[in-house]
Amino acid sequence: MIQWRALWAMARKNLRKAWLRHTVLAVVLTLAIAGDVLLGLFFAGLEARAGSLAPATDNSLPMLVMAPDGVNVEAWVSWAARAGAFYSARNYDEAYMIAWREYGSAGGRTKVLAVDFSMPQLSRLPLEGRWPYERDEIALPRASAASLAASIGSSVQLLDPASGATESFRVTGIFRAEIGSGTRPTALPTALPDPSLAFPMVALYPGGSEVPRWPTNASYIWMRAANAASLEQRMMGYYGREYPVQPAMARFAVTEPVFVRGDLGPELGGLLGRLIFSPGRRALAASFVFVGTGIFVVLLIAFIERKRELAVLKTVGMNNNMVLTMVLMELGAVAAVALVIGSVTAVLAGGAVANAVEYVPPPTLKAWMWAVAHTAIVLVLATGLPLSMMRLATVQQLLQNERLYIHNKRVTLS
Amino acid sequence: MSGIGSLIVLNVRRNFARSMLTIVGMGIAALVMTASLTLSEGYPATAFGAYRDYCGGDVLVFADKPWVRASDVSLAETGSWEYRLTSRDLPGPWRFFLPGLATRGGIHPQGASPVFLGAGLAAIESALAAEAGIESVRSYFTVPAVSARFSEIRDRGPAIPPSIIEHTWRDSYLRAWRGGSWRDLDGYITAGRSLTGRDEGAFVCLVDVDRARLAALDPSFPATVPAIGDVIEVEVPLLRIDAQGAVLLDYGATRTYEFRVVGHYSVQTREVSWTDPQAGGDSGAPPAEVEKLYLTSPEILVPWQTASQVVSEASGGMADVLSSAIALGVDSLARVEAVVASVGASYPELSVVSVPRLASLANANWLPEPVYRVPKTEWSRGAPLAQMGEPVEISLAFNMIFFAIAALLAAANGIVLVLERQREIGILKAVGAYTRDVIAMILGEVVLLATIGALVGFALAESVAVWNLISNRAGLVSILTTVGIDLIKVLGLTVSFAVVFGLAPALRTTAMTAMEVLRKE
Numbered sequence: 001m002i003q004w005r006a007l008w009a010m011a012r013k014n015l016r017k018a019w020l021r022h023t024v025l026a027v028v029l030t031l032a033i034a035g036d037v038l039l040g041l042f043f044a045g046l047e048a049r050a051g052s053l054a055p056a057t058d059n060s061l062p063m064l065v066m067a068p069d070g071v072n073v074e075a076w077v078s079w080a081a082r083a084g085a086f087y088s089a090r091n092y093d094e095a096y097m098i099a100w101r102e103y104g105s106a107g108g109r110t111k112v113l114a115v116d117f118s119m120p121q122l123s124r125l126p127l128e129g130r131w132p133y134e135r136d137e138i139a140l141p142r143a144s145a146a147s148l149a150a151s152i153g154s155s156v157q158l159l160d161p162a163s164g165a166t167e168s169f170r171v172t173g174i175f176r177a178e179i180g181s182g183t184r185p186t187a188l189p190t191a192l193p194d195p196s197l198a199f200p201m202v203a204l205y206p207g208g209s210e211v212p213r214w215p216t217n218a219s220y221i222w223m224r225a226a227n228a229a230s231l232e233q234r235m236m237g238y239y240g241r242e243y244p245v246q247p248a249m250a251r252f253a254v255t256e257p258v259f260v261r262g263d264l265g266p267e268l269g270g271l272l273g274r275l276i277f278s279p280g281r282r283a284l285a286a287s288f289v290f291v292g293t294g295i296f297v298v299l300l301i302a303f304i305e306r307k308r309e310l311a312v313l314k315t316v317g318m319n320n321n322m323v324l325t326m327v328l329m330e331l332g333a334v335a336a337v338a339l340v341i342g343s344v345t346a347v348l349a350g351g352a353v354a355n356a357v358e359y360v361p362p363p364t365l366k367a368w369m370w371a372v373a374h375t376a377i378v379l380v381l382a383t384g385l386p387l388s389m390m391r392l393a394t395v396q397q398l399l400q401n402e403r404l405y406i407h408n409k410r411v412t413l414s
Numbered sequence: 415m416s417g418i419g420s421l422i423v424l425n426v427r428r429n430f431a432r433s434m435l436t437i438v439g440m441g442i443a444a445l446v447m448t449a450s451l452t453l454s455e456g457y458p459a460t461a462f463g464a465y466r467d468y469c470g471g472d473v474l475v476f477a478d479k480p481w482v483r484a485s486d487v488s489l490a491e492t493g494s495w496e497y498r499l500t501s502r503d504l505p506g507p508w509r510f511f512l513p514g515l516a517t518r519g520g521i522h523p524q525g526a527s528p529v530f531l532g533a534g535l536a537a538i539e540s541a542l543a544a545e546a547g548i549e550s551v552r553s554y555f556t557v558p559a560v561s562a563r564f565s566e567i568r569d570r571g572p573a574i575p576p577s578i579i580e581h582t583w584r585d586s587y588l589r590a591w592r593g594g595s596w597r598d599l600d601g602y603i604t605a606g607r608s609l610t611g612r613d614e615g616a617f618v619c620l621v622d623v624d625r626a627r628l629a630a631l632d633p634s635f636p637a638t639v640p641a642i643g644d645v646i647e648v649e650v651p652l653l654r655i656d657a658q659g660a661v662l663l664d665y666g667a668t669r670t671y672e673f674r675v676v677g678h679y680s681v682q683t684r685e686v687s688w689t690d691p692q693a694g695g696d697s698g699a700p701p702a703e704v705e706k707l708y709l710t711s712p713e714i715l716v717p718w719q720t721a722s723q724v725v726s727e728a729s730g731g732m733a734d735v736l737s738s739a740i741a742l743g744v745d746s747l748a749r750v751e752a753v754v755a756s757v758g759a760s761y762p763e764l765s766v767v768s769v770p771r772l773a774s775l776a777n778a779n780w781l782p783e784p785v786y787r788v789p790k791t792e793w794s795r796g797a798p799l800a801q802m803g804e805p806v807e808i809s810l811a812f813n814m815i816f817f818a819i820a821a822l823l824a825a826a827n828g829i830v831l832v833l834e835r836q837r838e839i840g841i842l843k844a845v846g847a848y849t850r851d852v853i854a855m856i857l858g859e860v861v862l863l864a865t866i867g868a869l870v871g872f873a874l875a876e877s878v879a880v881w882n883l884i885s886n887r888a889g890l891v892s893i894l895t896t897v898g899i900d901l902i903k904v905l906g907l908t909v910s911f912a913v914v915f916g917l918a919p920a921l922r923t924t925a926m927t928a929m930e931v932l933r934k935e
Contacts, residue, residue: 050487050803053495054521104560104651104665108503147662159665161560161584166666195497240794248784249631250513250798252585252712258499258517265497265521268801272482272521275803283808286815293819297826304833359492401834 002322011329018302022330025298026338029375032291033342036284036371037363038350043280044367045360050273054265055192061225062121063092063261064196065235066100066111066218068254071243073097077219080235091231092223094121098204099214102254103167104159105200107147112138112158114204114213121222125197128152129173135206135213138169141177141198150174169202194262196220225263232259288374292382299386310390311398324391331383342375343368418851422858425831432827433863439820440867440912441874444904446816448875450809451900452882456748459885462770464683467598468709469507470552470591471741472750473757473768475542478526480512481765481772484806489762495521503663504529505556505587506738510709510782511772513798520801523763529661530737538764542742545760547753550743555590555735557721557728560649560668562586562714564640581636583625588648589713590721590735591620599679599715606642606677614719619646619673621715623680624708630786640675646714647672653729653736661736671724673716681709683783688792707783741769748882755807767804775799817907821864821915828860828919839923840931853920860916861909868908876900 015022067073077095099114115122117131129152132139140150150156150171159166177198204212223231235257245255310323318326350363385406393404393411404411426433466472479486480500500508500515506529508515522528530538535553543551562583569576591599594611604623621639629637640646648671652664685706693700716724726734744753750768758766776782780796832839839852876897883893 046484046487049492050482052492053487053490054497055493104663106662106664106666108663109501109665147656157666159560159668161665164561164582244790244794246631246785246790246793247513247780247796247798248710248782250517251509251782252628252635252784253632254517256514256517256798260499260519264519265495268497268519268521269495272801272803273487276482276484276487276806279805279808279812283811283815286812290815290819290822293822297822297829301826301829301833304830 002325004325007322007326008329011326011333014326014330015333021298021302022334025295025331026334026341028291028294029335029338029379030342030345032288032375032378033339033371034345034349035287036374037342037346037367038353039280039284040367040370041350041363042353042360043277043284045357046277046280047270047273048361049359050276051266051270053269061194061223061228061262062196063221063223063228063231063259064113064199064218065221066258066260067239068243068257069215069217071217071239071257073217073219076235076238076242077221079238080231091227091234092221095219095221097216098218098220099212099216100199100218101214102161104161105144105148105156107144109161110144111199113199113201113218115201115220116204117201119220121220122201125175126178127173127175129171132172132201132203133207134203136167136169137172137203137206139173139175139201140171141200142174143177143198144200145171145174192262195264196260196262228261228263229267235259288378291375292378295379295382296386299383303386303389306390307393307398310393311395314395314398320391324387327387327390331379335379339372342371346371418855418858421855422862425855425859426862429827429831432830436820436824436827436860436863437867437870439823440864440908441871443813443816443820444868444871444908445875446871447813447907448872448879448900448904450813451903452748452879452896453875454809455751456746456882456886457750457770458882459747459887461747462773464602464681464709465773466769467602468681468711469741469769470554470596470598471550471743471769472747473742473744473754473766474507474554474772475538475740475742475757475761476508476528476765476767477530477739478522478528479765480508480515480520480801481767482801482803483758483765484804485759485762490523494524496524497521500528503558504661504736504738505558505712506554507741508738510711511776512800512802513781514800517798518800525658526763527660528738530740531655531659531661532733532735535735535737535740538761539740542740542757542761545753545757547744547746547749547756548742549745552592552596552741552743553590553735553737554739554741555718555721555737556713557588557590557650557716557724557736558663559587559714560651560665562649563647564644566636566638566640581638583636583712585712586648586714587712588619588650588716588721588724590718591715592718599681602679602681604678604680606675608677609715609717613676613717615723616717617671617673617720618676619714619716620677620679621646621675622709622711622713623678624710625712627708627786628710628784631784639678642675642678644675645672646675648714650724650728653725653733655729655732661733669724669728673714679715681711683707683709684777686785686788686792688788690789703787705785705787707785709782710784746883746886746888748879748886748888775802813907817911820867821911824860824864824912825915825918827863828856828916829922831859832856832919832922836926836931839926840928843926843928843931849924852923856920856923857913857916860919861912864908864912865905868904872901872904 065073067076074097081091082089096116096119098116100111103110103112117123138156140148145151148156152171152174155168155170157166157168177195178193202213206213221231239257249255313323346368347363354360354362389404389406389411392406397404397411497519499517499519502516530553539551539553542548564581566579566581567576568579591609593609593613600608609618609620623639625635626637626639628635649668650671652667652669654662654664656662685704687702687704689700689702691700722734725736742757744750750770754766754768776799779799780793781799785793842852880893880897883896
């Protein structure tokens with residue numbers, strides 16, 4: 001039976017007696033909690049800022065996957081369709097097999113897509129003129145039309161670099177490469193440009209032919225934006241297994257599939273942000289090592305100083321667990337004070353910093369919980385050894401003026 | 415005073431294990447700090463030499479942002495960058511080190527041109543030449559090409575007419591090289607001769623012989639290169655510069671130029687080794703296998719004036735140089751990263767990165783050289799690198815934290831020492847020692863241990879830094895100055911941390927009277 005009330009009274013007395021040590025502990029813990037919240041938010045803000053350098057797009061989007069020749073795109077895309085627990089989650093809404101080739105035009109190299117214009121998402125693109133149907137017809141995005149100085153009815157020359165032959169196409173339509181929300185009706189106040197649609201397009205089945213113009217080697221995949229990154233990762237995993245090519249070959253030819261989608265800008269920005277600011281988080285982790293070492297040292301010294309006191313308490317009848325409870329109460333009181341002051345400081349200072357610096361977000365509950373979790377982990381790790389020494393050392397060991405070690409869960413003399 | 419000195423040494427020896435802990439802690443802190451002071455600033459003179467020779471400089475400056483820094487994130491306005499794939503129309507050194515820019519793409523400031531052009535290039539070149547520490551400024555001048563064709567005459571024996579086989583390189587382009595004055599590649603010529611000053615304006619070229627080996631990896635590449643004296647026909651697209659200053663290539667209209675091959679080059683860059691776990695047998699571990707790697711460049715090197723004439727004709731006189739990057743030569747590779755930082759700060763709109771930095775990143779990802787014998791298990795972890803971000807430099811904060819941790823351990827050592835020897839200190843005081851003597855004893859021990867640790871750590875890291883300096887042919891005076899300044903910094907920081915943290919145990923002794931201590935026993 002543990003006498004809680006009596007132990008708490010002793011702990012209070014100890015807190016008062018060794019006020020300097022406990023104040024130091026409280027200040028260290030307060031700084032750890034508040035510092036973690038503030039610095040964490042600062043780095044999160046910088047990373048978010050890197051992600052927002054390029055504009056974001058709507059939450060449903062097309063992903064254009066262009067694979068090198070010889071890849072069985074249909075098998076690849078259908079393999080990637082399902083993922084998740086029990087193979088249940090569907091990665092995308094719809095996928096269409098298309099084809100691509102790289103041509104040289106009067107405006108530089110350009111990838112030309114051969115698509116089936118019965119694709120409902122394409123039919124909603126803002127289009128002047130009509131979609132191409134015959135073999136020698138082409139539709140251009142507005143930017144390409146401008147750089148080629150082409151208008152509806154005019155003809156454009158494309159050079160096939162593989163054969164060196166020049167082909168002539170008649171422009172039947174000029175479209176804006178903007179789409180809001182894939183399978184759902186577009187209801188965006190301002191349409192956002194989508195780089196995955198900004199390619200010249202020709203008919204995949206020209207003149208109603210049964211045979212595609214080029215072997216299909218690409219796909220338009222419509223999905224929710226949240227699924228895009230994981231789908232791409234899954235597809236790359238399959239690709240790396242089925243079509244292994246050494247990285248250096250990418251210098252000479254297209255060996256990697258090309259993934260283009262509207263939200264790649266923010267995603268790449270976020271990746272860069274994490275890459276650039278990761279040392280900040282590492283420094284934060286290193287300063288937690290300092291905090292942990294500090295707590296460890298303070299408690300170890302406390303143990304050496306209190307050897308006689310603990311010996312007396314154990315002699316007059318306190319058992320190991322009562323000693324531990326008493327010390328834990330002292331530490332708990334210090335930690336509670338630090339938690340309150342640290343949290344209040346984090347909220348107030350964090351709010352002030354968020355007001356002053358535009359890209360730092362105000363403190364969040366998540367950041368606070370992480371800070372508390374980090375501090376708690378450090379506290380547990382740092383206090384483990386000194387606390388178990390206080391608990392396990394016998395009266396005899398405490399009174400002998402020798403160094404103590406923990407060995408096989410027992411305290412032994414040196 | 416000498417009495418205190420011998421007491422300090424005695425205490426250090428009595429407490430050998432804890433003293434060693436303090437020395438090791440301080441040594442690690444000093445090692446990390448010394449490394450971040452000088453070592454991270456540069457490399458030995460021969461590091462990544464082949465890449466630097468081939469690029470024509472030690473630092474590459476790009477017009478847009480293949481290499482992003484923290485200042486880009488804080489300076490640029492939100493929403494002002496755009497995602498794009500870098501076009502193969504504008505080839506350059508990024509194709510070697512960051513080929514993923516063409517497939518993975520990256521984000522760049524809106525409207526930033528990926529090339530330097532015309533008057534802007536000349537202005538940037540002269541401004542860069544005036545920066546401190548920069549010895550040479552060379553544009554990485556490339557001329558895009560649609561294709562390069564050459565024919566191979568294959569002898570089929572006596573009495574049978576030789577057959578003529580046409581070959582085409584689809585990935586080649588021209589690279590301008592100032593014959594005679596740029597001599598870095600002279601050592602890489604394997605046959606024929608290098609470009610000389612008299613070649614300027616002539617249609618002659620150098621080609622990389624290692625390209626022939628690519629056929630082993632991809633049969634669409636020719637398994638041969640044109641012989642010395644053969645002619646390569648290079649088809650160059652016309653160039654247009656639009657109102658915004660962007661370069662557009664017109665593949666609808668091309669001009670063909672004929673270049674006579676005067677030399678072959680081959681750039682051996684590094685060796686890789688691996689062990690085949692299947693190899694070996696009962697006799698022991700499998701032997702390490704080694705492969706020499708070659709840069710394998712698609713570039714056809716032509717004289718500068720010739721390239722300039724080609725661009726001028728292709729663009730109708732609108733441009734005479736088209737530079738995908740600027741290569742800077744620095745006076746000492748031992749401080750190349752410092753030069754990179756200062757140039758990057760002066761030109762926030764450009765991206766600046768050292769060739770050793772790019773090359774070491776690329777090498778870790780099995781770039782830029784193709785491999786022929788290395789098994790897939792080795793290179794499957796690599797990836798074609800795309801846009802990179804440079805981790806922020808916070809070594810100062812790291813150093814402070816490391817020193818603080820080390821000093822904390824030293825202080826704990828001191829406090830434990832005071833606690834364990836209360837009786838001893840009491841006796842010292844009883845027989846006439848002043849409090850200041852005892853403080854000097856404790857503080858002296860902490861400072862002595864910290865100094866030993868710092869010197870060991872400093873010596874370890876600084877020896878590598880000194881080798882960097884010696885290999886870069888730095889003078890004795892500058893080596894001594896660098897070492898001296900570093901030593902003052904490291905020792906100063908170590909001693910100040912030791913004193914600050916050593917005060918805690920030392921001051922404990924002031925609260926202690928001889929009677930008090932002896933009464934406790």
